[in-house]
Amino acid sequence: MVEPKLVELARDGARAYTAHLAAPDGGRKPAILILSEMFGLNGPMKDFARHYAARGHCTMVPDLFWRTETPGGLGYDEKGFALAWARIRDFDIDACAGDMRLAAAALRREPACNGKVAALGFCMGGRLAFVAAARAGVDAAIGLYGLNVSKHLHEVPAITVPTHLHYGEKDEHVPPAEIEAVARGVAANPNIAIWRYPGAGHSFFNKVRPTYDPAAAAAAAARIDAVLAAL
Numbered sequence: 001m002v003e004p005k006l007v008e009l010a011r012d013g014a015r016a017y018t019a020h021l022a023a024p025d026g027g028r029k030p031a032i033l034i035l036s037e038m039f040g041l042n043g044p045m046k047d048f049a050r051h052y053a054a055r056g057h058c059t060m061v062p063d064l065f066w067r068t069e070t071p072g073g074l075g076y077d078e079k080g081f082a083l084a085w086a087r088i089r090d091f092d093i094d095a096c097a098g099d100m101r102l103a104a105a106a107l108r109r110e111p112a113c114n115g116k117v118a119a120l121g122f123c124m125g126g127r128l129a130f131v132a133a134a135r136a137g138v139d140a141a142i143g144l145y146g147l148n149v150s151k152h153l154h155e156v157p158a159i160t161v162p163t164h165l166h167y168g169e170k171d172e173h174v175p176p177a178e179i180e181a182v183a184r185g186v187a188a189n190p191n192i193a194i195w196r197y198p199g200a201g202h203s204f205f206n207k208v209r210p211t212y213d214p215a216a217a218a219a220a221a222a223r224i225d226a227v228l229a230a231l
Helices: 043-054 078-089 093-108 124-135 149-158 176-186 214-229
Strands: 005-012 015-022 029-035 059-062 113-122 140-144 163-168 192-197
Touching: 005 093, 015 043, 015 093, 029 043, 029 093, 029 124, 029 214, 043 059, 059 093, 093 113, 093 124, 113 124, 113 214, 124 140, 124 149, 124 163, 140 214, 149 176, 163 176, 163 214, 176 192, 192 214
Parallel strands: 029 059, 029 113, 113 140, 140 163, 163 192
Antiparallel strands: 005 015, 015 059
């Protein structure tokens, strides 16, 4: 794997839209656009990028909070939680859709990309993966424990690529009513699949979180691999 690096995707005055890029040494496979939790471009998200790059996928984690007053990554401590909730309160989803499209286009230009890009999002990024499927021109989208996906059900007809949503049935931030609303809202679109994990809570895929669930994470990882293998 090539040493990960920080790349600049755009600039608005003094603000730079940057991304963490991890690339394999060679080969051509689908690229992965990682859409972070509300904690942004932090260590665990970079670890995901390195993991998939080591498996041959050019992987990028953009700083989707570059337009906010607190860009970059946050920790999982009390201060990090407070800042994370504050900055998603007024987050500009529409502007982010353009940012994701820009990042996907940059990934397609990477030598190790076969021309296909899959969005892989967690928590808030799970919601953004759904938006990316509808608006950002990705070739597949996978959202894990996405917050408030039901707010985008009007975009279901625009989704023409494989889009998978993964939910833990014991998620303290995504209640059963939200999961059921999403399931009903996407049922008519054959491109969208929903996977449920009994007993799993929020952030079940993140090894550093107390709700990490190895069995659910392994099952979700296999399903993610199947999506990537089909691109």
